[in-house]
Amino acid sequence: MANRRNPRAASLPLDSSKSTLPVLPSWMGSRSVGNGAAELRVAYQGVSGAYSELAARTALPGCATLPCPVLYDAVLAVKAGHADRAVLPVEGTTDACAVRNYDILLQNDLHIVQEVSLFVDYYLLAMPGVGKKGLRKVISHPMALEHCGRSLRRLGLDQEPVDDTAGAVKMLLARGMVDTAAIASPRAAALYGLDVLVRGLQDEAWNVTRFLVLSRSPGQHKSGTAAKTSIVVAGRGGALAALLKVLSACSRRGISLRKLEVHNPGAHGDGMAVLVLDADGRGTLRAFPHVLYVDLEGSVEDERVKDAMADISSFSELVRVLGCYTADPKIYDLRS
Numbered sequence: 262m263a264n265r266r267n268p269r270a271a272s273l274p275l276d277s278s279k280s281t282l283p284v285l286p287s288w289m290g291s292r293s294v295g296n297g298a299a300e301l302r303v304a305y306q307g308v309s310g311a312y313s314e315l316a317a318r319t320a321l322p323g324c325a326t327l328p329c330p331v332l333y334d335a336v337l338a339v340k341a342g343h344a345d346r347a348v349l350p351v352e353g354t355t356d357a358c359a360v361r362n363y364d365i366l367l368q369n370d371l372h373i374v375q376e377v378s379l380f381v382d383y384y385l386l387a388m389p390g391v392g393k394k395g396l397r398k399v400i401s402h403p404m405a406l407e408h409c410g411r412s413l414r415r416l417g418l419d420q421e422p423v424d425d426t427a428g429a430v431k432m433l434l435a436r437g438m439v440d441t442a443a444i445a446s447p448r449a450a451a452l453y454g455l456d457v458l459v460r461g462l463q464d465e466a467w468n469v470t471r472f473l474v475l476s477r478s479p480g481q482h483k484s485g486t487a488a489k490t491s492i493v494v495a496g497r498g499g500a501l502a503a504l505l506k507v508l509s510a511c512s513r514r515g516i517s518l519r520k521l522e523v524h525n526p527g528a529h530g531d532g533m534a535v536l537v538l539d540a541d542g543r544g545t546l547r548a549f550p551h552v553l554y555v556d557l558e559g560s561v562e563d564e565r566v567k568d569a570m571a572d573i574s575s576f577s578e579l580v581r582v583l584g585c586y587t588a589d590p591k592i593y594d595l596r597s
């Protein structure tokens with residue numbers, strides 16, 4: 262895992278009224294290269310069959326995917342020009358684990374250019390011929406273990422985190438582990454040929470993960486579509502006061518929030534490191550006691566969004582736009 266820090270993260274799911282039913286991604290059941298993403302190289306953490314790879318292929322049909330051992334390598338691949346985009350999971354419906362990946366955004370000057378939400382279905386996989394009875398342990402990405410915690414306790418399996426779900430499957434095969442299962446995607450099951458012991462292992466039937474697509478240069482939301490702007494706000498005062506001021510700056514201008522999260526490294530932390538960019542684009546890392554992640558409805562070009570950001574800047578030490586992109590309310594369903 263690239264980011265093992267553990268800031269306490271409070272997440273307020275805002276305005277869930279706009280969620281939609283899951284839809285089939287365009288790459289499933291078709292060989293079409295879709296929307297001209299064929300030349301894009303998209304880096305992700307994991308190996309083929311990882312959910313992040315599925316997210317990359319869903320967001321950018323026909324892209325070439327570039328597996329990376331850890332998330333930070335995917336970010337570095339984009340920064341160094343070895344890839345055009347990186348995809349990272351940032352939030353799930355049932356956990357606060359993925360939000361830690363957001364901190365990678367803070368420390369790098371990549372831009373969010375797209376979002377994609379996937380319905381995540383977990384399979385319990387084991388070496389051919391090994392039944393549930395012989396199992397002692399399960400390995401997978403920490404988010405997968407967290408999303409399946411209750412089911413795993415029922416099965417009485419010890420849990421061991423590894424870097425990614427599909428990588429867990431490859432590990433079973435490479436080491437011939439017969440007392441261990443892996444949690445991974447249906448696609449990983451098909452790719453690597455393990456036995457499927459349980460389908461739909463997730464504790465909650467509704468298990469959605471949102472991924473962000475990052476690029477070196479800012480994107481543009483498609484004209485005629487609703488835009489979303491992601492910003493980060495940091496300061497030295499209390500997080501609660503900052504939260505209230507952000508809420509007030511937005512509500513006074515009729516701007517809806519799609520997400521509002523406070524990251525706080527807690528009593529043992531020494532602050533959240535944030536890359537502060539100067540006018541020439543040079544960056545310095547500075548530590549702040551808390552940061553707020555805010556997704557606003559609207560584009561950075563909208564006057565009321567500009568006004569709200571100016572208002573927020575007047576009471577905070579840092580307001581940085583992480584990206585302005587097309588809001589995609591769809592939830593892609595990979596089960597079909």
Ligand SMILES: O=C(O)C(=O)Cc1ccccc1
Pocket residue numbers: 306307310311312313314350381402404405424425426427470
């Ligand atoms: O390990 C993977 O397959 C990933 O892409 C990370 C992940 C794990 C669980 C849900 C979504 C993303």
